[in-house]
Amino acid sequence: MPEPVENAEVKSPSYDLSKFRLKRILTNNSVRKSISLLGTFPDISETDDAIVVFEKNAYRESDVATPESPSEESPKKPSYFNANLKVSTEFVNNIYGSFQVVPSRDLCGVKSTVIYPATDKHIEKYSVCQKYLIRETPDLYQKITLPYLTSSQFSLEWVYNILEHKQEKERIVFEDADPETGFILLPDLKWDGRNVENLYLLGIIHKHDIKSLRDLNGSHLDLLRNLRQASKDAISKRYGLNPNQLRMYFHYQPSFYHLHVHINPVRNDAPGIWCEKSHMLDTVINNLELLPDYYQRATLPFVLYEGNKLLDLYEQEQPIRKVAVLSDDKEQAEQERTDPAATEGFSDVEPEERQCKRIKLATPEPKEAEATVQSCA
Numbered sequence: 001m002p003e004p005v006e007n008a009e010v011k012s013p014s015y016d017l018s019k020f021r022l023k024r025i026l027t028n029n030s031v032r033k034s035i036s037l038l039g040t041f042p043d044i045s046e047t048d049d050a051i052v053v054f055e056k057n058a059y060r061e062s063d064v065a066t067p068e069s070p071s072e073e074s075p076k077k078p079s080y081f082n083a084n085l086k087v088s089t090e091f092v093n094n095i096y097g098s099f100q101v102v103p104s105r106d107l108c109g110v111k112s113t114v115i116y117p118a119t120d121k122h123i124e125k126y127s128v129c130q131k132y133l134i135r136e137t138p139d140l141y142q143k144i145t146l147p148y149l150t151s152s153q154f155s156l157e158w159v160y161n162i163l164e165h166k167q168e169k170e171r172i173v174f175e176d177a178d179p180e181t182g183f184i185l186l187p188d189l190k191w192d193g194r195n196v197e198n199l200y201l202l203g204i205i206h207k208h209d210i211k212s213l214r215d216l217n218g219s220h221l222d223l224l225r226n227l228r229q230a231s232k233d234a235i236s237k238r239y240g241l242n243p244n245q246l247r248m249y250f251h252y253q254p255s256f257y258h259l260h261v262h263i264n265p266v267r268n269d270a271p272g273i274w275c276e277k278s279h280m281l282d283t284v285i286n287n288l289e290l291l292p293d294y295y296q297r298a299t300l301p302f303v304l305y306e307g308n309k310l311l312d313l314y315e316q317e318q319p320i321r322k323v324a325v326l327s328d329d330k331e332q333a334e335q336e337r338t339d340p341a342a343t344e345g346f347s348d349v350e351p352e353e354r355q356c357k358r359i360k361l362a363t364p365e366p367k368e369a370e371a372t373v374q375s376c377a
């Protein structure tokens, strides 16, 4: 049973994963083949919550190797096509067959992540819930987001442990120790480290005063360019990946407010690459080249989950959960056009955008509709 690494300088809690006791299932994602569980380790504490995430590993191409010659019984490396493969037939119908197979032990590993003790914020992060898009202007950032994240955010202890070589030192892929432009490149917690197909690395900057994208300005261009180039070089050298096949991006909002870049291959749909959360490093660099204070002036959209206190703070400022229901009915559209109260739910929408919605509701002629779609996009 794998034990968390003990270190003389940094004490990590020790638990036996096999003694986990389930309280409830937080999420069960059949597409990602992952399940997040809430429970406890009763042999340590009855009250401290633990989160366990199981995720089935992606296939490695070597796992499906077959013997190289007819005289060889099994391929050299562990493979599905092995004498130990247990096959149970579900049905065979004409040319179609359906089976359940159990491969050898070496191929049955499940990637497991444990957060212990887990806070309410962790539980919220791993739970299924409603999501809402917020359009954060620079003023709203100063007034609502910044005070909130200053008072309530996940601990950055694990980040500092990495930067100070207290944890995960042996996992470092590359380091540039320059305090202004340097960073550490290492595997993300989410990557099992086995399969380059779903490689997932993090580039964590050494500089301590950049919380997120919002803090970036033209003076950080050297840092960002170094992060981009040196990471690509290191990944190409270590993993043989073409630098032009890498996706490098920041999250907004991130969970951890110490600037870090996410890196994975473009051909793999890594978790968290959605457009409402990701900002490509290339685009960020280019925006800062064009306008050094771009991120102090931009309205940045981001997603908030039901249960997040920040959502309540935004709700006090503008309606988020309660919005007017769109209808195709012309009369309804007309009423909304003339009755400002009917558009109450869109009070944060810019006038042109509101106009856009009205034109759409009024089911215009095709030509007009095309123009509307373009100007709304």
Ligand code: M7G
Binding pocket: 158, 168, 186, 187, 188, 189, 190, 202, 250, 251, 253, 254, 255, 256, 257, 272
């Ligand atoms: P984020 O954008 O701040 O938050 O990314 P997200 O979780 O919403 O994406 C933080 C990244 O750090 C995530 O991809 C995590 O999987 C990764 N991560 C979190 N922790 C606690 C660790 C850790 O202890 N070690 C490593 N190597 N990665 C971590």
